[in-house]
Amino acid sequence: MTLIADTPTLAAFCKRQKGCDFITIDTEFVRERTYWPRLCLLQIGGEGEAAAVDALADGIDLSPCFELLARRSLLKVFHAGRQDLEIFYHITGKLPAPVFDSQIAAMVCGFGDAAGYETLVARLTKARIDKSSRFTDWAARPLTKRQITYALADVTHLRNVYEKLRRRLDKNGRGEWLAEEMAVLTAPETYNILPEDTYRRIKTRGATPRFLAILREVAAWREREAQRLDVPRNHMLRDDALVEIAHHVPANPEELGRVRGLSRRMADGAAGAALLKAVRRGQAIPDADCPAVPARPDLPRGIGPVSELLKVLLKMQCDHHGVAQKLIASSSDIDLLAAHGEEADIPALRGWRREVFGEEALRLRRGELALKVDGRRLKTVRAPKSPPAKEK
Numbered sequence: 001m002t003l004i005a006d007t008p009t010l011a012a013f014c015k016r017q018k019g020c021d022f023i024t025i026d027t028e029f030v031r032e033r034t035y036w037p038r039l040c041l042l043q044i045g046g047e048g049e050a051a052a053v054d055a056l057a058d059g060i061d062l063s064p065c066f067e068l069l070a071r072r073s074l075l076k077v078f079h080a081g082r083q084d085l086e087i088f089y090h091i092t093g094k095l096p097a098p099v100f101d102s103q104i105a106a107m108v109c110g111f112g113d114a115a116g117y118e119t120l121v122a123r124l125t126k127a128r129i130d131k132s133s134r135f136t137d138w139a140a141r142p143l144t145k146r147q148i149t150y151a152l153a154d155v156t157h158l159r160n161v162y163e164k165l166r167r168r169l170d171k172n173g174r175g176e177w178l179a180e181e182m183a184v185l186t187a188p189e190t191y192n193i194l195p196e197d198t199y200r201r202i203k204t205r206g207a208t209p210r211f212l213a214i215l216r217e218v219a220a221w222r223e224r225e226a227q228r229l230d231v232p233r234n235h236m237l238r239d240d241a242l243v244e245i246a247h248h249v250p251a252n253p254e255e256l257g258r259v260r261g262l263s264r265r266m267a268d269g270a271a272g273a274a275l276l277k278a279v280r281r282g283q284a285i286p287d288a289d290c291p292a293v294p295a296r297p298d299l300p301r302g303i304g305p306v307s308e309l310l311k312v313l314l315k316m317q318c319d320h321h322g323v324a325q326k327l328i329a330s331s332s333d334i335d336l337l338a339a340h341g342e343e344a345d346i347p348a349l350r351g352w353r354r355e356v357f358g359e360e361a362l363r364l365r366r367g368e369l370a371l372k373v374d375g376r377r378l379k380t381v382r383a384p385k386s387p388p389a390k391e392k
Contacts, residue, residue, distance in 0.1 A: 002050065003148050005057035007064070014064035017046040022075035022100070023068070024050075024158040027084045028138040028151055035226045035233065037087050040138035044068070045155030052151045056141065062091075069096040077162045079103050079117045079154070082185060089191050097186050102158060104181045105165045108174050110322025117154065125160045129153050172322075177352050181327070195223035199291075202239045204246075209290035214282030215246035216291060221278040225271070237262065249279060297332065299339045306338040307331075310361055312371065316378055317357045328357050341365050 004010045017023050024045035029037040042053040042065055055062060069076060069088060076096045078084055080103040089095050106115040111123070118129050133150035169175050184190060199212065199219040207215075219242055226233040241261040250256040256276060257267035266272055311334055318325045329337070329348040336344040342362060349358040360380065363369035370381045 002052065002152070003054060003143065004051050005054040005060060007059070007061045010053055010060065010062070011064040013044075013049075013051050014068045016049070017044065017068055018071065018074065020046050020074060022077055022159075022162065024077045024155040024162065025069070025081070025084060025096075026078070026151070026154040026158070027087055029083075029087060030137070030139045031232075033231070033235075035230045036090055037083065038139065039087050039091065041143070041151055043151050043155045045152075045159055050152050050156050052143075052148050054143070056139065066092050066094075070094060072097065075100055077102065077158060079120070079158055079161070080114075082190075085185065086191050089188070095186050095188065095191075099182055099186050100162060100166075100178075101182065101185060102161050102165055104185070104327075105169065105178050107324035107327050108177050108181070109165060109168045109172070110324070113324045113326040117158075120161055121157045124164045125157060127157055127160075129157065174323075174352075177323075180351065195220040195227075198223045198233075199242075202242060204243055207293050209287065209293060210282075211246050212291040212293065213285045213289075214249060214279055215242060217278040217282040218242050218245050218275060221274055225274070245275065245279065246282070249283065250276065251279075252276070297336055297339070299335055303335065303338050306365070307335050309371070310334050310338055310364065312378070313361055313364055313380070314357055316371075316380070317360060321356050323356060328353050337361055338365070 004013060024043075026043045027039060028041035028043075029039050031037045039055045042055055042062070044051055044053065044065070053062070053065060054060065066088070068074065070092075075098050077100045079101065081099065081101050085095055085099070102120065103115055103117075106120055107113060111120065118131055121127050121129055130150060130153070133144075133147050136147055138147075169178060196216060199216040202215065202219060204211070204215070222233055222236050222242065226236045229236075238261050241259055244259050244261075245256070248255070248259070250259065253267045253272050253276070256262065256272050257264045259267075262272075311331075314325055314329060314334065318328060329346065333344075333346040333348055336346055337348065337358075342349070347353050348361070360369060363382075364371075364380075368383050370383055371378055372381050373379075
């Protein structure tokens with residue numbers, strides 16, 4: 001059990017890791033009462049040693065960790081690392097690179113759509129992990145021996161998982177497939193969500209451009225205020241309250257106070273005044289500058305059976321190539337492919353995804369490919385080419 005709680009010990013540990021080919025990284029954090037995740041523990045696994053760094057220890061400076069994460073010559077290995085990367089990006093303004101995510105690599109190598117860490121460790125290394133400490137309070141101090149043992153297991157077993165996945169990727173030549181996914185994971189745009197864009201996440205019905213303009217303004221106010229106060233956005237105001245405000249367009253505190261989920265005290269206070277100001281901003285936006293209502297996919301009637309047939313082909317191709325369906329195409333992507341064929345603007349018709357599925361899907365849609373049952377298995381069959389028409 002190795003717990004680091006002071007800067008000199010941390011600096012010495014990080015210095016020893018600089019010569020490694022790769023390190024494994026994990027974090028433990030709490031976020032239930034804050035907007036930003038609060039880093040509590042940072043685990044690092046190197047060659048022959050691993051440590052859990054107490055990020056809440058009095059006076060500790062995490063700079064040696066962040067310098068290590070910034071080294072371009074050192075590969076950083078995570079499992080399902082998006083939230084970990086978000087934490088580092090918020091604290092330092094930079095993303096670790098280069099990065100390897102074992103969950104995404106497992107999807108590329110045929111371990112399913114979202115292979116859990118415990119499952120992956122069991123399948124690749126035959127080890128068992130005690131996950132009983134998963135939901136403990138990581139902000140409480142002192143940490144128990146059981147908590148630290150659990151936390152370190154998330155980086156020690158990950159070294160073996162990485163090495164086995166790396167060999168599989170080298171063998172099947174899918175390193176470029178993974179690199180494409182890592183480029184998205186390590187792009188700042190993945191984590192830079194503008195307050196003005198947060199309204200897109202809110203589910204609405206019967207939207208109009210003016211409604212969306214008002215919703216955009218009130219959602220942006222909520223996001224900035226939640227960030228400023230460091231509280232979860234839904235603790236500020238729930239989505240359905242924002243939708244009701246955008247629909248009913250309250251003009252004064254009394255009307256605002258009738259919104260379900262918004263207290264009278266809030267309506268009469270500074271927050272209510274700011275909300276009403278946001279409503280007025282939304283009302284003042286010129287018609288031409290209001291957000292467009294998202295267009296529904298133009299799907300012809302009766303396209304359902306074609307979509308279902310393409311989904312069968314997707315499953316077949318993914319099983320054959322040993323890659324997760326989730327990486328290739330979503331259900332809505334399949335609908336667009338069924339309706340528009342080559343004109344569909346979907347990832348499945350580009351790059352390696354087209355090689356695995358897209359090209360065969362287009363052949364099936366054109367009638368150049370058929371599916372047949374062979375014993376207990378489905379197989380694809382090339383349709384015979386029609387002979388050229390005879391000249392009269």
